[in-house]
Amino acid sequence: MTGPNPTVADLIARSNRLGADPKNTNYAGGNTSAKATDIDPVTGAPVELLWVKGSGGDLGTLTEDGLAVLRLDRMRSLVDVYPGVEREDEMVAAFDYCLHGRGGAAPSIDTAMHGLVDAAHVDHLHPDSGIALATAADGEALTKQIFGDRVVWIPWRRPGFQLGLDIAEIKRRNPQAIGTILGGHGITAWGDTSAEAEARSLEIIDTAQRYIDTNGKPRPFGAPIAGYAALPQPARRSKAAALAPFLRGLASTDRPQVGHFTDDPRVLEFLSASEHPRLAALGTSCPDHFLRTKVKPLLLDLPADASIDDAKARLTELHAAYRADYRAYYHRHADATSPPMRGADPAIVLIPGVGMFSYGKDKQTARVAGEFYLNAINVMRGAEAVSTYAPIDESEKFRIEYWALEEAKLTRMPKPKPLATRIALITGAASGIGRAIAHRLAAEGACVVIADLDERKAREAAAEIGDTDVAVGVAADVTDEQAVQSAVDATVLAFGGIDIVVNNAGLSLSKSLLETTAADWDLQHDVMARGSFLVSRAAARALIDQKLGGDIIYISSKNSVFAGPNNIAYAATKADQAHQVRLLAAELGEHGIKVNGINPDGVVRGSGIFAGGWGAQRAAVYGVDEKDLGAFYAQRTLLKREVLPEHIANAAFALCTADFSHTTGLHVPVDAGVAAAFLR
Known part of the structure; x- marks a missing residue:
């Protein structure tokens, strides 16, 4: 230069x-x-x-x-x-x-x-x-x-x-x-x-x-179709969230995809008018458009108020027809010099009354594909307003889509990271162990949703990781059934689906049996036992609908198996979580969903639980200064090493990788070696 x-x-x-x-x-x-x-x-x-x-x-x-x-x-x-x-x-x-x-x-x-x-x-x-x-x-x-x-x-x-x-x-x-x-x-x-x-x-x-x-004509897309108008916002967002995992599963038939959803008014207007089936079938024209959107979208041909079950049944039929049509398109134009077919799934799915789903190898690619199809809608509107929309010939689209130069560009792309295309929801992730897990999974290629009781802190923690193509923060009171469902809905609307769930939200009160109140007991069980159950149940519905398998991870504790003093409520609820791992592993295995746990111990530095009073209480129990608690825990371990949030994050990452593809129902100790907590 x-x-x-x-x-x-x-x-x-x-x-x-x-x-x-x-x-x-x-x-x-x-x-x-x-x-x-x-x-x-x-x-x-x-x-x-x-x-x-x-x-x-x-x-x-x-x-x-x-x-x-x-x-x-x-x-x-x-x-x-x-x-x-x-x-x-x-x-x-x-x-x-x-x-x-x-x-x-x-x-x-x-x-x-x-x-x-x-x-x-x-x-x-x-x-x-x-x-x-x-x-x-x-x-x-x-x-x-x-x-x-x-x-x-x-x-x-x-x-x-x-x-x-x-x-x-x-x-x-x-x-x-x-x-x-x-x-x-x-x-x-x-x-x-x-x-x-x-x-x-x-x-x-x-x-x-x-x-x-x-x-231009006042109605370039034609007259409104009865029943195809946009649903009210709450209803369409709810329907979008209900369909998102199922649609992502369809769009990931050939290879896993990340998704993006928009209910932009221009999309909804297009889908409500009489000419949209004809125009959608013609596909996009500008090379920049169809390289990202494919030659045409998958369009649901049911009205806005169609039931979720009816929509899924029809989408299954349309997806099979789309794949057959795309294969036929490829074989009509491919010759001996053409690159292999890259996949027959749609990049754009249009749902009348609801909006548009778009897909790609990462969130940015999926979002940009949707933006390009919105450009295409604008183009169709302009062309139809003053003339008739007439994109370039299908054969020319194929020459661009399967251009040798485009294939060469794809082969130069860096190798995907281990968790590329995977979407993780982590509870209690604005600090401590959850925050460390979110950072590690994102660094390995995952899209992450940081859920926390404090929405402001959740958003700030997400912003530390990257922009909204990588991480988003949402509010989640895991004791509230509707709040949990809202967090799962936010996850699937942000990234198209869900693959990894980390039940990390927790708190602790260090009290003896006689000092522990019923309110203390209920609070800890509500957050960790009930909360983990609610999160796992809501996420499992989406995971099963998606048909892509997945991982549910419980951050349990050494205390789930170790009996220590002045810890009745916390240890009991951790034992509840530990058994949930076994129960869900047995139940969800047929869907390819792995369920595993991690048993940390003595994670003092960076821990929200320890900073909230638990550290002072445990230090008093063991007769040490609070500032020395981490070192105290380290000295009682076999390895004499202090456990940090990053070490739990390492285990969470490992459990999500292909190296553990055949492991479920496992509890991984991350405690530097506590013999009394060995699993028997």
């Missing part, structure tokens, strides 16, 4: 502005570029360079590291060796021989569009309004009507070197033009300055939208 350059600074600023507004382009969609001279550090002479957003980057968050930097002289020389559209893919590899300096991003397939167009600044974007015209049946005529000769129509062509040549020729022949509408795809604009290119991009986007708003 060369040193700081004002052209690069302007390009980054322009890109960030354009990418920050969803009306201009979708996440990771489109690219921008700038051309200027810089000093070659080897020769000391000026050299013409192209800075262009690299493969896979996002305009809204683009930094200089996300730019590919190429020598223009070498790139323009590629025109002389271009072998034609039949060998188009070879040109992407050729871009590597045009790179300037070290570092930077890999050049994308659109690099030729930026390098060959004779303009200092070029924007290629995927705005909903522009794609609406690009996918309209009479898009070429509309482009002429709306823009005159200021914007030129280019028929669909797969992105690549030839498209770059086409756009360069369009600009050469039309010096008055500010940009193009790319059939089925998006827009491209250019300018002599960064400000001019940006202004022209926005002119195309805003002019197209004004035309649609002014001239």
